[in-house]
Amino acid sequence: MVPPSAHLVARREAARRAFDLSRGAVLVPAGLPVVVAGTDEPYEFRVHPEHRWLTGLAEPGALLAFDPGEGFVLFFPERTEEERVWSGPGPDPERLREESGLDRIRPRAGLTEWLGARHGEPLAILGNPDFLSRFAEYDVPGWPRLWPALEPDLSTRLSKVLDVLRRRKDGVEIALLRRAAEISAAGHAAAAEVVRPGMTERELMTEVCAVFRRLGSRRDAYAPIVAGGENASVLHFAPTDRPFADGDLVLVDAGAEYGGLMGDVTRTLPAGGRFEPFQRDVYEIVLAVEEAAIARARPGVEYRDLHLSACTALAAGLVELGLLRGNPESLVERDAHALFFPHGLGHMLGLATHDAGGYLEGRPRSDRFGLKWLRTDLPLEAGHVVTIEPGIYFIRPLLTNRVWRERFREEVAWDRVDRLLGFGGIRIEDDVHVTAAGPEVLTHAAPKRAADLEAARRPSE
Numbered sequence: 340m341v342p343p344s345a346h347l348v349a350r351r352e353a354a355r356r357a358f359d360l361s362r363g364a365v366l367v368p369a370g371l372p373v374v375v376a377g378t379d380e381p382y383e384f385r386v387h388p389e390h391r392w393l394t395g396l397a398e399p400g401a402l403l404a405f406d407p408g409e410g411f412v413l414f415f416p417e418r419t420e421e422e423r424v425w426s427g428p429g430p431d432p433e434r435l436r437e438e439s440g441l442d443r444i445r446p447r448a449g450l451t452e453w454l455g456a457r458h459g460e461p462l463a464i465l466g467n468p469d470f471l472s473r474f475a476e477y478d479v480p481g482w483p484r485l486w487p488a489l490e491p492d493l494s495t496r497l498s499k500v501l502d503v504l505r506r507r508k509d510g511v512e513i514a515l516l517r518r519a520a521e522i523s524a525a526g527h528a529a530a531a532e533v534v535r536p537g538m539t540e541r542e543l544m545t546e547v548c549a550v551f552r553r554l555g556s557r558r559d560a561y562a563p564i565v566a567g568g569e570n571a572s573v574l575h576f577a578p579t580d581r582p583f584a585d586g587d588l589v590l591v592d593a594g595a596e597y598g599g600l601m602g603d604v605t606r607t608l609p610a611g612g613r614f615e616p617f618q619r620d621v622y623e624i625v626l627a628v629e630e631a632a633i634a635r636a637r638p639g640v641e642y643r644d645l646h647l648s649a650c651t652a653l654a655a656g657l658v659e660l661g662l663l664r665g666n667p668e669s670l671v672e673r674d675a676h677a678l679f680f681p682h683g684l685g686h687m688l689g690l691a692t693h694d695a696g697g698y699l700e701g702r703p704r705s706d707r708f709g710l711k712w713l714r715t716d717l718p719l720e721a722g723h724v725v726t727i728e729p730g731i732y733f734i735r736p737l738l739t740n741r742v743w744r745e746r747f748r749e750e751v752a753w754d755r756v757d758r759l760l761g762f763g764g765i766r767i768e769d770d771v772h773v774t775a776a777g778p779e780v781l782t783h784a785a786p787k788r789a790a791d792l793e794a795a796r797r798p799s800e
């Protein structure tokens with residue numbers, strides 16, 4: 340039988356080889372709880388993804404340590420009597436050993452000695468950098484004397500090594516991502532059934548997140564976006580008590596976390612159960628662009644090319660709608676499409692919603708208006724999991740900006756655009772596992788064809 344921690348042993352072995360250290364030491368702190376200022380209440384603890392990827396654990400205050408001679412050691416916090424009175428016994432070393440597959444599990448009180456024995460060696464700190472300011476809370480009060488010279492270049496190099504390793508998801512991650520995606524899709528399917536005029540953004544968010552919790556997700560992957568009407572033109576809109584009007588489109592971007600892995604799904608729904616003709620025209624353009632990009636998400640394809648093809652297809656759609664004028668390729672070269680689609684086509688998905696490793700080494704981010712918010716620029720490989728999320732929005736701060744209006748005087752039908760400033764926006768987003776056999780859409784169970792969304796709407800009692 341394969342032990343449940345075999346994949347973690349394999350990850351650490353891959354990291355050990357890729358670190359390629361003949362001397363020196365590495366610390367990977369999990370992170371400490373952060374207290375809300377002015378209260379004695381901590382924010383919900385989120386373990387650093389590098390610590391979780393290497394250990395499978397999410398124990399506040401733990402540190403993974405490594406040196407090429409001894410290998411990996413986990414230092415865990417032992418609780419004081421007072422902590423045991425208020426918060427229970429704390430982590431059990433036997434459970435940590437089983438879950439992580441690590442042989443060396445030691446109380447954190449031994450960390451000072453471990454560091455002292457390696458004094459003078461190059462040291463890298465990965466994981467949560469809170470160690471550098473909160474070393475005393477990690478039981479290393481003598482840190483400033485113990486380690487006067489840190490090697491930031493080594494830390495940067497090793498952190499990039501982990502970014503590269505984390506790109507290709509292993510079997511356990513794929514299984515958890517599938518489940519996170521299924522749960523996320525179920526929440527969106529429920530939203531399509533219950534959305535209606537008079538319901539507020541926060542009420543709809545509650546319906547979606549209740550499905551996530553019931554299906555075993557412990558928390559949301561990110562702060563949910565639920566936006567009715569013009570609010571949907573704000574890319575990261577936080578839901579309010581505003582009720583939906585009958586003709587509103589409602590953009591829902593919400594995902595469940597499962598086993599530390601993230602789901603990330605967006606659907607845009609007609610609040611009244613039917614798309615109006617112009618809404619439907621825009622919707623069909625975005626959907627066709629999304630499906631075409633998904634179909635092309637295969638090993639060897641440059642994500643940036645997927646993004647640029649999507650931009651060209653969106654520009655062609657906007658020309659058809661009479662909102663842009665000209666040849667779609669030249670419109671994209673001039674970034675005119677970015678007035679309506681300013682963000683990137685998507686991102687890597689994993690232990691973080693915007694996961695590590697999105698840019699290939701040596702590729703800088705562009706400062707072009709149409710590319711600067713692209714989060715992914717690398718050739719896709721089997722085992723990558725990415726989102727595909729095109730959209731068309733009517734974003735007031737962009738579309739009323741005099742500089743843009745002057746620069747794109749000829750390309751944009753401004754009189755028509757001005758009448759659409761209250762439209763909001765449409766985004767459609769799925770999570771895609773890239774495989775040699777073709778794209779696996781992990782979130783396929785969330786309906787997205789216009790007719791399916793209209794049919795999903797439960798009749799009002």
Ligand SMILES: [Mn+2]
Nearest residue numbers: 603726728768
């Ligand atoms: Mn996303």
